[in-house]
Amino acid sequence: MKTQGKAFKYPDNVDTDVIIPARYLNTPDAKELALHCMEDIDKDFVKAVRVGDVMVAGHNFGCGSSREHAPLVIKTCGVGCVIAKSFARIFYRNAINIGLPILECEEAADEIAAGHEVAVDFDSGIITDLTASKSYKAQPFPPFIQSIIKSGGLLKSLKEGERND
Template sequence: MENARGNCIKYGDNVDTDVIIPARYLAIQDRSLLATHAMEDIDKDFHKKMKKGDILIAGKNFGCGSSREHAPQVLKDSGVSCIIAESFARIFFRNAINIGLAIVESPDAAKEIKEGDEVEVDFSAGRIRDISSGKSYDMAVFPPFLQDMIDKGGLIAFVNERLEKK
């Protein structure tokens, strides 16, 4: 799995799926257009600040609320390369993996990394390095099959590739 490297945009605790992508936009079929509305109810400048490859930092229970897959998908479509949080809502966690969005639980990193810091996440080594502050943090390493699933773009692509090999 390739390392993620980018600047950080930071949010607090309990950011729910209705904030990540407000329900009023869910009828939009164009994913790039839908992504322009990500996080707008708590950060009107999110789409302007977000650059491809940037990293979201969040507090506890990120992605709580409904089980809609739109939430991690719009973040991925916005250019988010990874989300580091103190903790994730269980369904958001699974949906993110299913669509190939890298997510990492690291309470210390989530608390200490500041908005705008440049961060590199080494998924294979289980290390988060805050380039701006010089600090490093440990994280759990995904098993190889999950790293492969994320690399392939999610569960469907992962399964399709395995079926093609048979």
């Protein structure tokens, strides 16, 4: 899996309440929810984002609520990958389960500037800042998690498991 696009830069502790405010959670409809992605900290995000763009953030991205709506709206907006210094654990789990590519890379998260063109090879974990001509290597996932991602999410991997039993 690969993605290429513009970087949107965010600080430490981006919480699920700003990714998708709870006032909109009276619907499970991803497309409707995605209209409000990030609006409380970046009201122009939804208008500016294009398919393949990447989010670059600090520590503890996705902290707070367990709402799966958070990775879901980011994915629905077209974001190809979230790169952060670290992820809050429920967000990390949810992103894998729903198939939103995420990578932990401290150096890339520090150095990539907003608006830079970034290419990500999700399989190898290579992140390239094309604007600055610099590459970074992110921690790869353990094989067990890679198998969930390759199946297209947790439930699909469970169904595959059932068929192989």
